[in-house]
Amino acid sequence: MQKILDAIMADExxxxxxxxxPESYRGVTVRADEVDMFEGVPHREKDPRRSLHLDEVPTPELGPGEALVAVMASAINYNTVWTSIFEPLPTFAFLSRYGRTSPLAARHDQPFHVVGSDLAGVVLRTGPGVNNWKPGDEVVAHCLSVELEHPDGHDDTMLDPEQRIWGFETNYGGLAEIALVKTNQLMPKPAHLSWEEAAAPGLVNSTAYRQLVSANGAGMKQGDVVLIWGASGGLGSYATQFALNGGAIPVCVVSSPAKAEICRRMGAELIIDRAAENYRFWKDEHTQDPREWKRFGARIRELTGGEDPDIVFEHPGRETFGASVYVAKKGGTIVTCASTSGYLHQYDNRYLWMSLKRIVGSHFANYREAYQANRMIAKGKIHPTLSKVYPLAETGQAALDVHHNSHQGKVGVLCLAPEEGLGVRDHELRAKHLAAINRFRGV
Structure with a gap:
């Protein structure tokens, strides 16, 4: 690994x-023999620092259409948090199911799981049949893993029956010194960004693009009022940027003055601090409070001059979904990609069917959508929302930050990169956007 790093650092x-x-490398893993370690522990008290290990793992065999990438930097997503606390179930069931699909896929079925669904790095090797990439290429990776042996995936690859999220439902993810990816996951690294900045947008930027911009999601258009939950977070910070960049009107929902200020730095003007205004959408564990939905809707109309949201950008799930369905305008769209507060959503269906609203499910992005989202990063139209960076050995703490929502934007992880700020190629473009690139740092 040191020779590989030396060559990269020397620009050779x-x-x-x-x-x-190398025959092995260091990767952040969860272990199959520890899946019961948090049994009986409350959700919030489950500590990723206990379950995430920095282990030496064997380098996997390289198959057709695949690449081994030297990972300079990666980032934390909620799927790594879920993996680390074994919720809603341990990921080893995913690896086992994948391993049964083919002899080559059997490599993924291991008693360890190398996690991580983002990377920025350099291609080391490509397998048979690869023409677009070669050793030495500087890349980022999106996390869609597909087989495309079934017709359903050829209109939209997200509909492939063998669609998986790399580093979550597959092994050998990006929180490591080396990662195994399919080469159709690779995209050019934005030249004006450092390794850690380039690694941060991948999953959330692509997810927000499909969910909000793509015709497969909400199909946002100019002038749309877009309600964005968690607008300063990993997903919401990119949704806010896409809304502003696309001529929409974001209404940013946050939970603190600091997060409200982040949204203002991005250019948003309509902001609701739900903590300061004390919205409580549930009376108790089993009963929602429609009066709070109405109060929330009235606040949105106060900010927008009487308009309800054309689009609600949903990902908190259970806690907010009833309110989201209620506040969307007649004929509006609630587009959801996650359920971080719970998977069992409840809403009053009268407000959906009688007002002709739509609920659209959106999951990550296909290759074209991921490429388009990365292109916006590369052109300096959308910017990384990186707030803090940890070394690989402290990935557990990075995951804990995200688990406890004590972060802003994205939390990065240095893998092979010995320090922050390396890997920048286009210094001229960087200088034009430096303030935007850094606006989440240190918050």
Whole structure:
């Protein structure tokens, strides 16, 4: 690994093809024999620092259409948090199911799971049949893993029956020194960003693009009022940028003055601090409070000059979904990609059917959508929302930050990169956008 890192640091990328790939590398794992470690522990008290380990793992065999990538940096997503606390179930069932699909996929069925669904790094090796990528290419990876052996996936690859999220439903993810990816996951690294900045947008930026912009999601248009839950968070910070960039009117829902200020820095003007205004959408564990839905809707109309949201950008799930359905305008769209507060949603269906609203499910993005989202990053139209960076050995703490929602934007992880700020190629473009690139840092 040191020879590989030395070549990258010396900008001798052509030499990587001749440097042997090590037989093992360091990766952040969960272990199959520890899946019961949090049994009886309340959700919030489950600590990723106990379950995430920095282990030496064997380098997987390289198959057709695949690449091994030297990972310079990665980032934390909620799926890594879920994996680390074994909720809603341990991911080893995913790996086992994948392993049964083919002899090559059996590599993924291991008693360890190398996690992580983001990376920025350098291609080390490509497998048979790969033409678009070669050793030495600087890349980022999106997390869609598909087989495309079934017709359903060829209109929209997210509909492939063998669609999986790399690093969550597959092994050998990005929180490691080396990652195994399919080469149709690779995209050019934005040249004006450092490794850790380039690694941060991948999953959430692509997810927000499909959910909000794509015709497969809400199909946002100019002038749309878009209610964005968690507007300063990992997903919401990109949704806010896409709304502003696309001529929409974001209404940003946050939970603190600091998060409200982040939204203002992005250019948003309509902001609701739900903590300060004390919205309580549930009277108790089993009963929602429609009066709070109405109070919330009235506040939105107060900000927008009497308009209800054309689109509600949903991901909190159970806690907010009843309110989301209620406040969407007649004929509006509630588009959901996650359920971080609970999977069993409850809402009053009268407000859906009688007002001709739509609920749209959205999950990650297909390759084209991910590429388009990355292109917006590369052109400096959308910016990373990286707030803090940890070394690989402290991935557990990084995951704990996200688990407890004590972060802003995205939390990054340095893998092979020895320090922050490396990997920038286009200094001129960077200088034009430096303030925007750094607006989440240190918050």
């Amino acid at each position: 990328l052509d030499a990587l093809a001749s440097i042997p790939v």
